[in-house]
Structure formats: structure tokens, C-alpha cells
Amino acid sequence: MKKLFTFLSFVIMTHLSIANNVTTANVSVGSQNTSLHYSMVKFDIAWENSWRTVTNESNYDGCWIFVKFRxxxxxxxQHATFNYVSxxxxxxSGHTEPSGSTISTPSDGKGIFIYRNAVGNGNINWTGAQLRWNYGADGVADNDxxxxxxxxxxxxxxxxxxxxxxSNGTEPYHLRRGDKDTCFNLTSENALTVGTLASDLFSASGTLQNGTIPALYPKGFNSFWCMKYEISQQQYADFLNTLDAATATTRTPSAFTTGSHPALVPNQPERAMNSLSNDDVLSLLDWSALRPMTELEYEKACRGANQAPVPNEYAWGNTTIEFVQTPTDIGLSTETWASxxxxxxxxxxxRCGALATSTSTRQSSGGSFYGIMEMSGNIYEIVVSADVPGRTFISKHGDGNLGGATQNFDVAEWYNSSPGFYGxxxxxxxQSSFYYSYASISSRxxxxxxxxxxxxxxxGGRGVRTAE
Structure with missing residues (x-):
């Protein structure tokens, strides 16, 4: 949808949503300030099955909002910069929050988080959100x-x-304490020694090389935001449609769309996107101003804080597993599975989130302790390994723009050609039922x-962002 607005310049507006059931509407730009070179981006937003709790999980869901402009x-x-003031x-920071919401801006201004400001659950329908876009900082003139x-x-x-x-289980190559095969309690973001002492981290079969995991390597103790769902076909098509034609061709894994670039339409918009390479996923995360998660953050996102592990558990907290059967409306936004x-x-x-409803349990939905979906199955989760090659990784987010002659992701800390950086x-x-153990939280x-x-x-996979 395109609209033409006039203030000191003409602004053509489009709006898109790229998640399982989030929608945005009434996107506009106004309230231009030519002295400080900013305008307000205005929008409404709605999504289903939202929550905020202060018991048990003590967490909440929300949305990561970012803007592209040309x-x-x-x-x-290009990626828009929102105003940030500590x-x-x-x-x-000069934003306007809809009633019932909180808007939080990270220090790089690459987007904002919007979420509930009080305990509650149910569907969200917020109107009148406004974000201060510092267009002057992005090289846009007042009359552009x-x-x-x-x-x-x-x-x-x-x-x-x-x-x-x-988990005190038998998962392949699982992480464990250094002195014996029992779970390891991670209590800080401090550097970790990999070795054979009681205070050390180790792994079954010795697959984690001895040495030090630096303090800057994200371990999951500190708070972070994680995509609720895996990358969807709609999200990936939206990404391709903002790239130049040559780069979009390079980043396209298969014929999953109709139409032509830059108006690609996915065949199953809500289906989790598959057949992606590491480069594909990392480029989308850079473009979204997110980052890949580490394998330690993966276990935290699945198991939860201060939760006694269940041996060989899956993301939903036990070992009861049943693959999906008897679908309805395959490929549509209404896709469901009978069991x-x-x-x-x-x-x-x-479909992303196909098993989650307003009445589903953690076990029946396959959700993690924190309500993150499809962490055990459906699509692989790309993670930064805790092994030696991956230990150079730090919590650096994408800047929203691809770089280099190939227009690839260009965050230096995300790259290492050695085997073992990513897993x-x-x-x-x-996979067949013979490999069920591979889907457990601690399987490596x-x-x-x-x-x-x-x-x-x-x-395929998903991204995260360090909380501030």
C-alpha cells in the first residue's frame, strides 16, 4: 500500500509486517522539525497471544520495529535511525507510547522494542505510536x-x-561440569574455563576444546531478546525485495515466490523459511539490526533461568514428543495440526507458531520456558559455537545495511572460516523418529x-538482540 503525504517534502509510504500474526496499519510520517531535522513515524500495531507475567517466567513478548527508507x-x-537519549x-527519546505500552530504544537507534507496560495476556491492538526518526543523521535533506x-x-x-x-542426560556431545557428567550452573557473564575441574565447563566426548571462553562471548546470563518464531517466507521475501536485483538473486535459495523482484510474493508466507545458508541467515540478521545467538543463549532461551533440568528434555521441558499429524489449511495463515x-x-x-493458541500448554505448543516457538524442531537454529573458533564472537548487532562488493553481511565479529565457528x-x-534425541535442548x-x-x-533460524 502506498500513500502520498506532503509536509515540506513528498513522502511515499508503505508498511509491512514480517512475523506470524503481527500487523501494522496507518503508517505515516509527519510533524517535521526542520531545525533539528527529524520527523515522526506514526503507526498502529496489533498481534495475538501477547503476555506479560511477574511470576514463574517473569518475562513478556513484544515487537522489534525498524524502518527502511530510500x-x-x-x-x-537504507536503515533509518531513531532518536536515542539515555x-x-x-x-x-521523544517517542509517543500508545496507552498500555512501553517503547524502549537501544543506544544505536536501529529500531525500538514495544511491549506491555503491565501484567496481562491476550491480543494487542495499539494505535497512535510515534517514533522520532532523525532523518538528518541518515543523510536526508529537509526537502527530499x-x-x-x-x-x-x-x-x-x-x-x-x-x-x-x-540436563544430566545422554544427549550427544552435551555440555557438563568439568569433573563429572552432571549439568553446569552458569551464574554470570564472566570468562569461563573449559577443563576438568569442578568449576570448569566441559562436554561429553571432549568435543569442547580446553581453554577460555572470554567474558565478551554472550553466555545467556544477561538478558536478551529472541525472535518468537523462526524466519518466515514472508520475512525473507520482504528482505529480498529491499535488495538490488543481483544481490537478491544471490540470496534466493529456491523458487519459493511468485512475481518478480522487487515485488516477490511468497507461496506460503507464514511457513518457516528453509534451505537457507549461513550467509543467507546472517545477511538477514545484519539487515534487521539483530545478531546470531550463541549455543549457550540457546539453552537459556529453551530451559529458562533457575530451572532444574529434566534429563534429555526438549524445548517444552519434558521428554514427551509427538510429531505433527493431520494438517488443515496447509500453507495458509490458518494452518493448524490436529496433533x-x-x-x-x-x-x-x-507454519511459524502453528501449534500455539490461546489455550495451548507449553507441551502441546512445543514452546520454550519463555514462550519461544519451534526451538526443538521444524528448522535448524544457527548458533555461534562455544568451541575455540566461536570464542572471538561478541555481542555486536547488525547495522541494518549490507556491505562489500557482494552486499553480504559485514559484521567482522560474525565471520570465521574455520570449522566450528557456527553450529x-x-x-x-x-528427520525421522530415529533421530528424536537430536531435537533435545542439550544435544550438540x-x-x-x-x-x-x-x-x-x-x-534457517532466527536472531536475537542484547537487551539494554
Whole structure:
């Protein structure tokens, strides 16, 4: 949808949503301040099955909002910068919060988080949100004509807290204490020694090399935001449609759309996107101003803080597993499955969030302790390994723009050509019941992957962002 607005310049507006059931509406730009070179981006937002709790999980869901813009008669889409004034509250940064919401801006201004300001659950329908866009900082003149796209991604807040690595189970190559095969209690973001002492981290079969995991490597103790769902076909198509034609061709894994670039339409918009390479996923995360998660953050996001592990448990907290069966409305936004709690033993991925309803339990939905969906199955979760090559990784987010001659992700700290920098957690839709153990939280059967552009059928994932 496009609209033409006039203030001192002409602004053509579009709006998009790129998550399981979040929608945005009434996107506009106004209230231009030519002295300070900013305008207000205005929008309404709605999504289903939202929550905020102060008991048990003590967490909440929300949306990560970011904007892309391009000047009239140019092709290149760029990432918009929102105003940030410490501590990032709406009042300090000049944003307007809808009633019942909180808007929080990270210090790089690459987007905002919007979420409930009080305990509650149910559907969200907020109107009148306004974000201060510092267009002058992005190289836009007061009289430029600019087109924008607003994106919304559902996310879940994972609070700070100690948690256990490993489950006292028999998962392949699981993490454990150094002196004996029992779970390891991670209590801070301090550097970790990998070795054989009681205070050390170790792994079954010695697959985690001895040495030090630096303090800057994200371990999951500190709070972070995690995408509620895996990357969807709609999200990936939206990403491709903002790239130049050559880059979009490079980043397209298969014929999953109709139409032509830059108006690609996915065949199953809500289905989890598969057949992605590491480069594909990392480029989308850079473009979204997110980052990949580490394998330690993965276990925290699944198991939760201060939760006694269940041996060999899956993301939903026990060992009861049933692959999905008897679908209705395959590929549509209304896709459901009569039974099952994991996308497994199937010929295609299921819809993002297909098993979650207003009445489903953690076990029946396949959700993690914090309400993050499909962490055990459906699509592999790309993670930064805690092994030696991955220990150079730090909590650095994408800047929203791809770089280099190939327009690839360009965050130096995300790249290492050595085997073992990236791995996969969880499992994917095509596996048979023989491999159920691979989908357990602490399984590290795919702890090491070779960094290349190979596209696996189960390749995909999601991103995270460090909380501030």
C-alpha cells in the first residue's frame, strides 16, 4: 500500500509486517522539525497471544520495529535511525507510547522494542505510536522525497539469571561440569574455563576444546531478546525485495515466490523459511539490526533461568514428543495440526507458531520456558559455537545495511572460516523418529559446521538482540 503525504517534502509510504500474526496499519510520517531535522513515524500495531507475567517466567513478548527508507528516484534502501537519549525511554527519546505500552530504544537507534507496560495476556491492538526518526543523521535533506517501509518482528524477552547447561542426560556431545557428567550452573557473564575441574565447563566426548571462553562471548546470563518464531517466507521475501536485483538473486535459495523482484510474493508466507545458508541467515540478521545467538543463549532461551533440568528434555521441558499429524489449511495463515508438538518426520516445515493458541500448554505448543516457538524442531537454529573458533564472537548487532562488493553481511565479529565457528541446535522437519534425541535442548550433534554457502533443506533460524 502506498500513500502520498506532503509536509515540506513528498513522502511515499508503505508498511509491512514480517512475523506470524503481527500487523501494522496507518503508517505515516509527519510533524517535521526542520531545525533539528527529524520527523515522526506514526503507526498502529496489533498481534495475538501477547503476555506479560511477574511470576514463574517473569518475562513478556513484544515487537522489534525498524524502518527502511530510500530517496525518490534511487533504488538503494537504507536503515533509518531513531532518536536515542539515555536511558532509552520514550519520554527521553521523544517517542509517543500508545496507552498500555512501553517503547524502549537501544543506544544505536536501529529500531525500538514495544511491549506491555503491565501484567496481562491476550491480543494487542495499539494505535497512535510515534517514533522520532532523525532523518538528518541518515543523510536526508529537509526537502527530499523519501519512501519508507516499516517492519515488525515478534520477539520475546529472556530475563537475566543463572541457568543450567546440560540436563544430566545422554544427549550427544552435551555440555557438563568439568569433573563429572552432571549439568553446569552458569551464574554470570564472566570468562569461563573449559577443563576438568569442578568449576570448569566441559562436554561429553571432549568435543569442547580446553581453554577460555572470554567474558565478551554472550553466555545467556544477561538478558536478551529472541525472535518468537523462526524466519518466515514472508520475512525473507520482504528482505529480498529491499535488495538490488543481483544481490537478491544471490540470496534466493529456491523458487519459493511468485512475481518478480522487487515485488516477490511468497507461496506460503507464514511457513518457516528453509534451505537457507549461513550467509543467507546472517545477511538477514545484519539487515534487521539483530545478531546470531550463541549455543549457550540457546539453552537459556529453551530451559529458562533457575530451572532444574529434566534429563534429555526438549524445548517444552519434558521428554514427551509427538510429531505433527493431520494438517488443515496447509500453507495458509490458518494452518493448524490436529496433533503433535514438533515439526518432525514431515516433507515441509510447518507454519511459524502453528501449534500455539490461546489455550495451548507449553507441551502441546512445543514452546520454550519463555514462550519461544519451534526451538526443538521444524528448522535448524544457527548458533555461534562455544568451541575455540566461536570464542572471538561478541555481542555486536547488525547495522541494518549490507556491505562489500557482494552486499553480504559485514559484521567482522560474525565471520570465521574455520570449522566450528557456527553450529546448529535443535533439529528440522525432515528427520525421522530415529533421530528424536537430536531435537533435545542439550544435544550438540551438529555443534560444528563448515562455514560456506551450502544450503541445507533444514537451514534457517532466527536472531536475537542484547537487551539494554
Amino acid at each position: 530517496k525518490k528516484n534511487t533504488y538503494a534502501w 536511558p532509552g525511554t520514550a519520554g527521553a 522525497s523519501v519512501e519508507i517501509k516499516l517492519f515488525a518482528v515478534e520477539v520475546v524477552y529472556v530475563p537475566q539469571g543463572s541457568f543450567y547447561l546440560g 503433535g508438538n514438533i515439526g518432525y518426520n514431515n516433507s515441509y516445515p510447518i 546448529y541446535r535443535g533439529d528440522h522437519y525432515g 550433534v551438529n555443534y560444528m559446521t563448515y562455514y560456506n554457502n551450502s544450503r541445507l533443506a533444514g537451514g
